[in-house]
Amino acid sequence: MLDKFERTVIGVALLVSALFIFSLLYAMGAKKGDVTECLPYDKSYEDARVNQVDKNTYQIFYVARMWNFEPSVVYIPVGSEVDFFVTSKDVVHGFDISEKNVNLMGVQGAVAKTTVKFDKPGVYKITCHEFCGTGHQNMQAEVIVNYPTK
Amino acid sequence: MHISKPIRNIILIELFVPVLLLTIGIYHGLMQVIYRAGVIHQSSFAKLDYYQGLTLHGVINAIVLTTFFAVAFGHATVAFHLKREPNYKASMLSLCLMVGGTLMAAWAMLAGKASVLYTFYAPLKAHPLFYLGTALLIVGSWVAFFDWVTIYLKWKKDNREVNTPLAVLGTLINFTIWFVCTLAVAYEVLVLLIPWSMGWTPTVNVSLTRTLFWFFGHALVYFWLLPAYIMFYTILPKVAGGKLYSELAGRIAFFVFLLLSIPIGVHHQFGDPAIGRGIKLTQGILTFGVAIPSFITAFTIAASLEYAGRKRGAKGLWNWVWKLPFFDKNVYLFGYLINGLILFIFGGLTGLVNASYSLNNVIHNTAWVPGHFHLTVAGPVFLAILGMSIFMTSQLTGKKIFLPKINTIVPYLWTVGVLIFSTGLMWGGLLGEPRRTNLGLTYLNPESELYNPYWVITTMLGLAGGGIMFTAGLLYFVVFFGTFFSKRTAEPVIDFPVSEVYHTEKRIPIFDTFRPWLIAMAIILFMAYLPAIMDTLNNNRKGAPPYLPTDPAPVISTSEKK
Numbered sequence: 001m002l003d004k005f006e007r008t009v010i011g012v013a014l015l016v017s018a019l020f021i022f023s024l025l026y027a028m029g030a031k032k033g034d035v036t037e038c039l040p041y042d043k044s045y046e047d048a049r050v051n052q053v054d055k056n057t058y059q060i061f062y063v064a065r066m067w068n069f070e071p072s073v074v075y076i077p078v079g080s081e082v083d084f085f086v087t088s089k090d091v092v093h094g095f096d097i098s099e100k101n102v103n104l105m106g107v108q109g110a111v112a113k114t115t116v117k118f119d120k121p122g123v124y125k126i127t128c129h130e131f132c133g134t135g136h137q138n139m140q141a142e143v144i145v146n147y148p149t150k
Numbered sequence: 151m152h153i154s155k156p157i158r159n160i161i162l163i164e165l166f167v168p169v170l171l172l173t174i175g176i177y178h179g180l181m182q183v184i185y186r187a188g189v190i191h192q193s194s195f196a197k198l199d200y201y202q203g204l205t206l207h208g209v210i211n212a213i214v215l216t217t218f219f220a221v222a223f224g225h226a227t228v229a230f231h232l233k234r235e236p237n238y239k240a241s242m243l244s245l246c247l248m249v250g251g252t253l254m255a256a257w258a259m260l261a262g263k264a265s266v267l268y269t270f271y272a273p274l275k276a277h278p279l280f281y282l283g284t285a286l287l288i289v290g291s292w293v294a295f296f297d298w299v300t301i302y303l304k305w306k307k308d309n310r311e312v313n314t315p316l317a318v319l320g321t322l323i324n325f326t327i328w329f330v331c332t333l334a335v336a337y338e339v340l341v342l343l344i345p346w347s348m349g350w351t352p353t354v355n356v357s358l359t360r361t362l363f364w365f366f367g368h369a370l371v372y373f374w375l376l377p378a379y380i381m382f383y384t385i386l387p388k389v390a391g392g393k394l395y396s397e398l399a400g401r402i403a404f405f406v407f408l409l410l411s412i413p414i415g416v417h418h419q420f421g422d423p424a425i426g427r428g429i430k431l432t433q434g435i436l437t438f439g440v441a442i443p444s445f446i447t448a449f450t451i452a453a454s455l456e457y458a459g460r461k462r463g464a465k466g467l468w469n470w471v472w473k474l475p476f477f478d479k480n481v482y483l484f485g486y487l488i489n490g491l492i493l494f495i496f497g498g499l500t501g502l503v504n505a506s507y508s509l510n511n512v513i514h515n516t517a518w519v520p521g522h523f524h525l526t527v528a529g530p531v532f533l534a535i536l537g538m539s540i541f542m543t544s545q546l547t548g549k550k551i552f553l554p555k556i557n558t559i560v561p562y563l564w565t566v567g568v569l570i571f572s573t574g575l576m577w578g579g580l581l582g583e584p585r586r587t588n589l590g591l592t593y594l595n596p597e598s599e600l601y602n603p604y605w606v607i608t609t610m611l612g613l614a615g616g617g618i619m620f621t622a623g624l625l626y627f628v629v630f631f632g633t634f635f636s637k638r639t640a641e642p643v644i645d646f647p648v649s650e651v652y653h654t655e656k657r658i659p660i661f662d663t664f665r666p667w668l669i670a671m672a673i674i675l676f677m678a679y680l681p682a683i684m685d686t687l688n689n690n691r692k693g694a695p696p697y698l699p700t701d702p703a704p705v706i707s708t709s710e711k712k
Binding site for chain 1: 193199201204267271273274355356357360395396398399419420421422423424425426427430431434435438439441442445446449450453502506507508509510511512514515516581582584585586587588589591592593600653685688689690691692693694697698699700701702704
């Protein structure tokens with residue numbers, strides 16, 4: 001059978017894995033880091049638009065297609081909380097806002113959703129990070145976060 | 151052991167064909183880093199498009215080479231350890247299917263009719279022969295596997311009380327995983343994609359095809375890896391001059407792989423819509439379960455190597471490391487395998503990052519991911535294939551190794567290259583550099599308004615590392631083809647080094663039987679994948695027509711045109 005050292009090693013490996021799993025659950029719960037919500041799809045998501053829900057809350061409905069995002073530029077004030085909805089009208093696209101760890105896939109017939117708060121002003125690039133055909137490397141959009149004009 | 155000429159030739163063809171194609175694969179590897187670093191700002195070079203080259207690179211290196219090698223190594227392993235040759239007709243059929251399929255897919259890719267990358271995500275459409283060719287390659291590998299199963303069953307009948315040799319057990323487990331996972335991709339390709347690409351069915355459910363692909367896609371990486379694991383357990387301790395610390399540990403590791411290799415594929419789809427969070431989290435956590443056998447392996451092999459070092463006269467705590475035969479050209483396999491193991495430490499740990507659910511948001515589909523998997527598939531997997539392909543070629547042809555000193559340094563040069571390359575890619579990934587993108591046209595082109603200066607240094611590191619990898623690859627080709635075409639000096643044989651076991655171990659029947667493990671595997675698979683498949687069917691509400699990579703308008707089938 002397994003000797004003392006091997007049993008110890010298996011024990012340690014299990015403990016290390018448990019620690020990793022605990023960390024990912026902690027990140028999920030306490031830090032609210034989560035993956036896309038799973039929503040049922042309907043046609044209304046194919047309509048690209050920006051919705052202001054209240055003063056600091058926005059919903060942006062993105063439609064990805066070969067080879068651009070719609071809306072391609074969105075202005076929002078600092079401190080806004082934004083729900084991103086992403087779908088595709090053709091092939092699979094990626095939707096990555098690296099600075100905010102927004103990382104979604106745009107899939108035809110389905111919709112991805114995540115929520116982020118923008119505390120700092122800046123130009124946040126949305127990069128398509130899934131190969132979507134010969135124009136893939138041109139596919140970028142912007143969320144511009146600035147102070148509201150007073 | 152002597153092997154009859156027809157079987158010998160089949161194995162040699164199964165080594166020669168993929169290595170020949172690998173020259174194309176590695177050339178495109180070099181081209182990727184050149185385009186990406188912005189050295190050239192072109193969509194194609196020498197009449198081959200970037201994405202066409204990326205498709206060739208992925209399909210040849212990760213599917214053709216690995217599958218052919220697994221079959222060739224499996225033939226030799228089963229024959230050598232069970233002392234029974236594979237059936238000639240079955241092996242020949244398997245070879246013909248694999249070569250035929252590969253030629254079809256290669257034609258489609260080289261003709262530019264299948265620039266859809268090796269994941270061939272619908273609704274990008276490739277030429278039907280690309281799908282059919284890949285399917286035939288896979289079916290060909292099944293045929294070889296079925297033959298080994300009959301050999302094994304016959305052998306087991308005569309040897310009820312004898313432990314199945316670890317290498318054979320590993321081979322059978324590996325191909326069981328392969329058979330089960332490829333059923334999903336076979337369904338995707340044959341039932342969903344081929345009729346759709348022919349225009350017979352108008353649309354496919356994209357979420358479903360992606361989920362079926364990743365049912366296969368993650369188990370695929372274990373199918374690449376397990377031949378290397380077989381070598382780590384049964385060959386590495388011997389060539390290091392020691393013994394295998396524990397054979398039972400190897401058996402446990404292989405059976406855990408059997409249970410957990412497949413039901414974790416959804417961790418590639420954390421960013422996908424239409425799949426519930428619960429099943430994503432579940433499969434993410436199961437991925438940590440499949441890390442356990444790798445932890446066990448790391449310990450067992452390290453202990454085996456320490457024993458080897460001490461047998462070579464090492465004293466003190468760490469001195470054994472330096473006593474190992476790193477540059478001994480007589481045991482060059484040691485260099486190939488140990489470098490792979492070292493790379494796999496980083497490959498495994500970065501893989502755990504990928505599996506960590508919301509942490510995956512940081513790196514999903516960025517350059518981090520190829521940075522990670524070049525530390526696995528271009529680490530232990532590729533190095534084991536290189537070393538063993540030279541070993542088997544030399545033995546099965548009875549020829550001496552061409553330039554043995556060069557052969558000894560290839561794995562070290564490769565490892566230095568991969569470490570630099572992956573550092574660049576992973577760093578870039580953390581800065582949002584996308585994978586699978588011709589960066590040279592826009593993001594790394596100072597003329598473009600999308601230019602991103604942060605990715606200059608990361609892609610330059612990728613270029614430097616990639617250049618070193620390419621050089622190591624060239625040296626390997628010189629050794630491989632040099633050996634292949636030199637003069638025969640000895641009788642052709644197959645004689646693997648076989649590690650003795652350090653502990654004498656009693657045979658434990660549960661670790662030498664398949665049935666209970668297969669049942670457990672089926673139950674886990676069912677529970678892990680039923681919710682994911684149901685989610686894609688329920689939540690993806692619209693089928694997608696086919697698209698060519700060059701055209702934003704869908705391909706209209708001929709029936710609709712009328």
